[in-house]
Amino acid sequence: DLTDGSVNCQDLEEALAKKYLGGKGLGAYLLLNHLKPHTDPYDPENILIFITGPLTGTNFPAVSRSAVVTKSPMTATFLDSYSGGFFGPHMKFSGYDGFVIRGKAEKPSYILVEKDQITIRGAEHLWGLSASETELRLNGDLKQKEKERISVATIGQAGENLVRFANIINARRAYGRGGAGAVMGSKNLKAVVIRGEGDFPIADEKGFKEVAKRCRKKIAEHPLTKRGGTFPTEGTMMTVHLTQETGTLPSRNWQENTSEYASDISADAFLRHFLRPQACFACPIGCSRETKAMIDGVEYLTEGPEYETIYALGSNCDVRDPEVIIVADKLCDDYGMDTISSGVAIGFAMECFEKGLISERDTGGIQLSFGNGEALLEVIHLIAKREGIGQLLSEGVKIASEKIEGSSDFAMHVKGLELPGYDPRGMKGQSLTYALSDRGGCHLRSNTIRTELLGIPKPYDRYGYEEKPEMIRDLQLNYAAFDSLIACVFGAFAISLEDYADAVSSVTGWSFTSEDLRLVAERAWNLTRLFNVREGFTKKDDTLPERLFTQPSTKGPSQGQVVDREAFERMRDAYYQVVGWDRETGMPTDEKLRALGIEELKGG
Numbered sequence: 001d002l003t004d005g006s007v008n009c010q011d012l013e014e015a016l017a018k019k020y021l022g023g024k025g026l027g028a029y030l031l032l033n034h035l036k037p038h039t040d041p042y043d044p045e046n047i048l049i050f051i052t053g054p055l056t057g058t059n060f061p062a063v064s065r066s067a068v069v070t071k072s073p074m075t076a077t078f079l080d081s082y083s084g085g086f087f088g089p090h091m092k093f094s095g096y097d098g099f100v101i102r103g104k105a106e107k108p109s110y111i112l113v114e115k116d117q118i119t120i121r122g123a124e125h126l127w128g129l130s131a132s133e134t135e136l137r138l139n140g141d142l143k144q145k146e147k148e149r150i151s152v153a154t155i156g157q158a159g160e161n162l163v164r165f166a167n168i169i170n171a172r173r174a175y176g177r178g179g180a181g182a183v184m185g186s187k188n189l190k191a192v193v194i195r196g197e198g199d200f201p202i203a204d205e206k207g208f209k210e211v212a213k214r215c216r217k218k219i220a221e222h223p224l225t226k227r228g229g230t231f232p233t234e235g236t237m238m239t240v241h242l243t244q245e246t247g248t249l250p251s252r253n254w255q256e257n258t259s260e261y262a263s264d265i266s267a268d269a270f271l272r273h274f275l276r277p278q279a280c281f282a283c284p285i286g287c288s289r290e291t292k293a294m295i296d297g298v299e300y301l302t303e304g305p306e307y308e309t310i311y312a313l314g315s316n317c318d319v320r321d322p323e324v325i326i327v328a329d330k331l332c333d334d335y336g337m338d339t340i341s342s343g344v345a346i347g348f349a350m351e352c353f354e355k356g357l358i359s360e361r362d363t364g365g366i367q368l369s370f371g372n373g374e375a376l377l378e379v380i381h382l383i384a385k386r387e388g389i390g391q392l393l394s395e396g397v398k399i400a401s402e403k404i405e406g407s408s409d410f411a412m413h414v415k416g417l418e419l420p421g422y423d424p425r426g427m428k429g430q431s432l433t434y435a436l437s438d439r440g441g442c443h444l445r446s447n448t449i450r451t452e453l454l455g456i457p458k459p460y461d462r463y464g465y466e467e468k469p470e471m472i473r474d475l476q477l478n479y480a481a482f483d484s485l486i487a488c489v490f491g492a493f494a495i496s497l498e499d500y501a502d503a504v505s506s507v508t509g510w511s512f513t514s515e516d517l518r519l520v521a522e523r524a525w526n527l528t529r530l531f532n533v534r535e536g537f538t539k540k541d542d543t544l545p546e547r548l549f550t551q552p553s554t555k556g557p558s559q560g561q562v563v564d565r566e567a568f569e570r571m572r573d574a575y576y577q578v579v580g581w582d583r584e585t586g587m588p589t590d591e592k593l594r595a596l597g598i599e600e601l602k603g604g
Contacts, residue, residue: 002187003044003103007118012097018510019597021520022053022097024080025484027069028527030100031078032601037534041073041179042162042186044104050091050153050192051099053486057092057200057281060212060503061219062491064089064281067483072178073164073186074341074396075416075440076535078528079178082444082486083153084280084288087170090151090196105188110138110154113194123190130334131156131169138193149196156336158384159185163394165341165418169333172303173280176338178417178439203509211502215495219284222494231287231490232277236307237267239421239449243311246453246462247558248426250419251315252370253347254412254547257423258556261320265310269322278303285490293326302330305339308443311421312343317350317376324373328380335384344418345393346379348400348411357404364388409546414441415537425548426558427452429460429468431568432575435542436472438528444489446475463558465567469575480521523596526588529581530601539586542572 001007020026027049039046049069056063066088072079091098094113101111105120108127112119126134134154143150151170159166159181166181167174175181184190202208219225230238243249244262251259263269273293279286293300305313305325313319313328332339346368352358353368360366364382366375366389382390392400397418401411412419417440424431429448437445451471452462460467482492485500497514505512549565576583580592593599 001103002101002105002109002120002189005120009118017054017508018512019520020523021484021504022051022056023067023082023484023486024480025520025524025527026098027051027067027080028078028524028531029601031069031071032527032531032534034100035071038536039071041071041076041183044187045102046071046183048101048180048183048187048189049098050101052088052091052097053484054504054507055485055487057089058202058208058212058507059282060208061216062280062283062285062488062495063485064283065486065488066091067486068168068175068180070180070183071535072180072417072439073162073182074179077415077439077537078531079180079439080483081167081175081177081180082483083168083170083173083175084488085151085171085173086149086196086281087151087153087173087194088486089281090149090194092200093149093196093198094194095198095200099192101187101189103187108188108190110189110191110193112142113192115195115198126190127160128157131336132172132334134191135169135171138191142193142195151194151196152191154191154336155181155184155189156334156384158182158335158337160190161384161386161394162186163337163383163386164396164399165338165345166336167338169336172333174333174338177340177442181336202507204506207506208503211499211506215491215499215503216284218494218499219491224493225285225490231285234267234271235287235289235304237270237305237310239307240266240310242449242453243422245557246426247553247556247561248423248453249315250311250412250421250423252318253316253344253351253410254419254423254545255351255551256555257426257553257558259315259318261318262315264320265314265322265325270305270310270326273322273326275301280488283488283491287490291326293323293330295323295327300327300330302326302333305329308420309339309343312340312347313376316343316347316421318370319373319376320371321373324376328376331377331380331384335380337380337384340420341396341418342380342383344412345383345397345400346376348397348407349379349389349393351410352404352407355406357407358389362389409550412441412545412547414544415541417441419545422447422449423553423558424544424563425553425561427462428465428563429462429471431544431548431563432468432472432571433475435544435568435572436476436575438525438532445479446472448472448475451475463561465564465571468571469578472575473578476525477518477521480524481517484520484524519596523598526592526596527598527601529588533587534603539584542586544568
């Protein structure tokens with residue numbers, strides 16, 4: 001509790017751990033139980049949860065991720081955001097499955113977590129520093145020996161200034177979407193630092209080694225994850241080519257879904273700036289890359305950029321220079337801002353500028369036109385500092401569109417969260433992905449790129465509406481399972497739910513099956529729905545930006561396509577029926593809640 005400085009350590013009840021695992025499942029349970037209804041996200045009583053999963057910290061492949069759970073200042077919905085790297089494993093090494101942080105410190109502070117104590121320390125000397133500067137300073141201050149394991153999760157200036165899409169950075173990785181960094185800043189909390197010494201027991205060492213070895217072999221043989229495969233060499237950058245070729249790459253604030261400059265921002269273009277590969281803790285894939293750009297004689301180093309960043313800061317703003325995108329990515333990481341929301345907010349402002357809805361008077365003399373890379377970089381600085389046009393854009397496109405008359409139809413968000421880079425006019429199932437995401441416009445709840453664009457595990461008509469409710473349900477449960485474990489979706493291309501269940505059994509000593517894992521996922525998905533319904537969200541909020549219903553793309557493979565409103569609504573209603581929610585309200589039925597054993601949580 002940052003308000004009174006108290007620390008209370010509790011054992012995690014085994015029954016809760018088995019019912020919800022960790023990550024999304026356990027985080028949703030804790031948020032629903034410990035946050036009063038309709039609490040403002042910036043109220044000191046909002047809670048900020050850092051949490052791991054049962055496999056975190058083991059050498060099982062691709063499970064190094066950890067989660068932050070809170071109520072989002074972007075959307076006022078449930079928010080879970082995930083980050084790779086080393087912070088999650090170090091949390092487990094320090095002896096904790098997670099932390100629940102509430103209250104507000106009287107002055108800037110950071111939390112230091114060690115094996116046998118947690119202390120709250122002053123951070124006035126860190127306030128105003130970037131995320132990378134803060135991490136360097138804390139490592140210099142706290143490291144007692146050269147190879148000591150210290151991890152830092154910190155906000156930059158954007159979190160301090162309550163930019164609504166501020167994120168939390170850990171060693172260039174981000175708990176990226178939804179504004180958890182702004183919640184952290186509202187608590188005067190600059191960082192959480194973990195001195196990750198120690199280990200934890202595994203119930204069945206022999207069984208665990210066998211399943212881990214089996215899964216490493218699967219990763220080594222899968223074409224996407226093996227050495228020299230797509231993910232180790234290109235990460236998600238290869239998606240630029242896929243979305244361009246299928247007419248699903250948003251450009252110019254979603255006015256189109258192809259870009260004439262796609263080859264300029266392709267994987268090949270960015271690989272020319274590649275320095276060295278990067279990997280998360282105990283991960284054999286190593287999907288990330290350190291890259292370098294030079295602008296005006298200044299060198300910028302960053303990790304990535306990944307596809308979503310390339311889309312948001314590239315095609316969405318019609319910026320074609322890879323070096324500008326790399327620098328923009330670096331600035332967002334240092335300030336601690338989500339790159340998707342940053343790019344969509346700036347693309348929205350560019351369209352407003354070109355349509356005459358805002359002028360140079362509003363932008364402070366900046367020619368905020370599509371394709372202007374220099375303007376892109378200038379506005380990132382302004383957003384982080386909440387200065388000039390950045391003051392408005394720092395609120396996100398939903399609030400900005402409410403203040404710029406005539407702009408709401410092309411404010412590209414769902415429930416206040418800006419859309420990622422897959423245009424549902426060219427993949428109709430993705431319209432449900434966005435509309436039904438529990439944290440607003442998000443692809444990481446049921447991304448249909450595998451099913452609709454790649455035909456895995458079976459082909460779908462990407463322009464059709466049939467079979468999509470069942471497809472979305474299955475994808476949602478898979479993603480919720482990964483997020484409760486917490487497992488990386490890249491590893492899940494090669495590893496089955498049965499494999500993950502075997503790993504959980506060997507680590508915990510439980511008899512845990514893939515069906516148990518699916519039940520955990522379904523509980524998690526219904527708990528987040530209960531939370532959002534409690535906070536006032538209804539069926540009418542499960543919708544899309546008007547542009548997607550009414551404005552067809554004018555070129556490319558998806559030329560002439562829109563999301564048909566009536567077909568979308570029928571598809572949405574059919575989805576409610578498939579998952580056991582009321583077709584009229586979108587509320588989980590009592591029967592569904594009883595079947596999942598969570599009926600007592602209705603009403604929060």
